[in-house]
Amino acid sequence: MRSVAVIGAGKTAFGAFPDRDLRSLAVEAGEKCLANGHVAPAQIESFYLGNFAGPAFVGQNHLAPYVSTALGIHGVPATRIEAACASSxxxxxxxxxxxxxxxxxxxxxxxxxxxxxxxxxRVSQILAEAGDCSGEMKAGSTFASLFAMIARRHMHDFGTKKEHLSAVAVKNHANGALNPDAQMRKVITLEQAMNGRPVADPLNLYDCSLVSDGAAAVILAPLERAAEFTDKPVRVLGVAQASDYVALDQKESITTFPAVRRAAEKAYRMAGVTAADIEFAELHDCFTIAEIIATEDLGFVERGCGGPYVFAGHTTRTGERPINTSGGLKAKGHPVGATGVAQICDLVLQIRCQAGERQIPRHSLGLAQNLGGSGATCVVSILGAA
Ligand SMILES: CC(C)(COP(=O)(O)OP(=O)(O)OC[C@H]1O[C@@H](n2cnc3c(N)ncnc32)[C@H](O)[C@@H]1OP(=O)(O)O)[C@@H](O)C(=O)NCCC(=O)NCCS
Structure with a gap:
């Protein structure tokens, strides 16, 4: 197996852009990425598009060549991948x-x-199709209600408190406020986070990720050829994808996601590192409880200890292991099919020391965790300085 590097990265701002269509967002991210990697469209040999629900959201299918040709990429394999929020x-x-x-x-x-x-x-209904349509959807579940059940169970089993969930929101809003590309650049207090408008008890507005438009892109090449394109390659040290049941009622436990554990184990082994070595991470905080469980499933803390860990400040920009310095899905935004690659772009920014006001001092080994649905797909990627 060859060593692989990210040689280019680019993304749009995330937000609500009534005047922009899907293709123009994808093209903006793609063109920024090509320029960043000093790659001409004719040099791209294969093209992947991560997208969850273009047909339902905007009525367009056959999206991979729809986007690749608009970028001037012709004739090569162009493949769309759908894996809910872990599509990209x-x-x-x-x-x-x-x-x-x-x-x-x-x-x-x-x-x-x-x-x-x-x-x-309608957005909630389309997103719910990433759950089990024959069971969960028929019962009227949305992802907010599924993660509310997960949060309630975590509270029951481990004593996790509402303050712990809200601490995730406060931290990620503080980070998003420093990210010029974030959808929500608004600092919030713990009190505000605790008292947001109820969505699905115990989750309120501030426990939910945003509904967003946006795109992100990266280009990969063999490490041995990276210098032909850039003097700032970032190495992909480990990457793994794993899967699990789609429906919550089929899972043995709803307070841990085996797909995250499996993907992490493989990615750590490939990279030759352990959880303790990871200096910073972009985690899939689709709901605040998801970030807490991710810190446990990735082995950053013992099971059940994720709430107190974030509440104690260990995952702030100045803490021992900064998490979601981009603002995460909570504040940066969550255009679901773009999120996985956007996480990679944010790792690349930190590793290249280009994260501006959000730059953290220890930034040579970062991890991205991208979750699909309520844990049916997970991709864990570990990137480091080349
Ligand atoms: C929580 C949610 C239902 C709110 O949507 P909404 O009720 O339509 O909210 P609106 O768009 O009308 O916004 C109302 C206000 O709340 C703010 N707001 C909306 N969503 C927010 C969020 N998630 N966090 C913080 N503030 C939010 C808006 O900026 C707006 O503020 P303003 O009045 O100061 O302008 C929606 O954001 C949501 O569904 N999020 C989850 C998305 C999801 O499930 N993704 C997939 C995960 S698996």
Missing amino acids: GSAFFHAWAEVAAGIYDVVMVVGVEKMTSQPTA
Whole structure:
């Protein structure tokens, strides 16, 4: 297997952009990425598009060539990957596999979603299709209600408190306020976070990620060729994807996600590191409880200790292991099909020391965890300075 590097990265701002369509967002991210990697469209040998629900959100299918040709990329394999909110994390994994296996050298991955073209009720319904339509959806579940059950169970089993959930929101809003590309650049207090408008008890407005439009892109190449393109390659040290049941009622436990544990174990082994070595991370905080459980499933803390860990400040920018310095899905935004690649872009920014006001001092080994649905897909990627 060959060593692989990210040679280019680029993304749009995340937000609600009524005047932008899906393709223009994907093209903006793609063009920024090509320029960042000093790669011409004709040099791209394979193209992946991560997108969850373009057909439902904007009525467009066959999205991979729809976007690749608009970027001037012609004739090469153009493949769309759908894995709920882990769509572009999975696209990244498949692109990495192609380069690592020696099938292609220069592979581009774009993640995109345009969600705000639909009203919130319809957005919730489309997102719910990433759950089990024959059971959960029939019972009227939304992802907020599924993660509310997960939060309630975590509180019951481990004594996790509402303050712990709210501490995730306060931290991620503080980080988002420093990110010029974030959808929500608003600092909030613990009191505000605790008293947000109820969504699905115990989750309120501030426990939920945002409904967003946006796109992100990266280009991968063999490490040995990276210097042809950039003097700032970032190495992909480990990456793994794992899966689990879609429906919550099929899972043995709803307070841990085996797909995260499996993907993390493989990625750590591939990178030759342990959880303790990870200096910073972008985690999938689709709801605040999801970030807490991720810190446990990734082995940053023991099971049940994620709440007190964030509440004690260990995951702030100045803490022992900063988490979601981008603002996370909570404040940066969550255009679901773009999120996995956007996490990679944020790791690249930190590792290259280009994160501006959000730059953290220890930034040579970062991890991204991208979750699909309520844990049915997970991709864990570990990136480091080349
Ligand atoms: C929580 C949620 C229902 C709120 O949507 P909404 O009720 O339509 O809210 P609106 O868009 O009308 O916004 C109302 C206000 O709340 C703010 N707001 C909306 N969502 C917010 C969020 N998640 N966090 C903080 N503030 C939020 C808006 O900025 C707006 O503020 P303003 O009045 O100061 O302008 C929606 O954000 C949501 O569904 N989030 C979860 C998305 C999701 O499930 N993703 C997939 C995860 S698996």
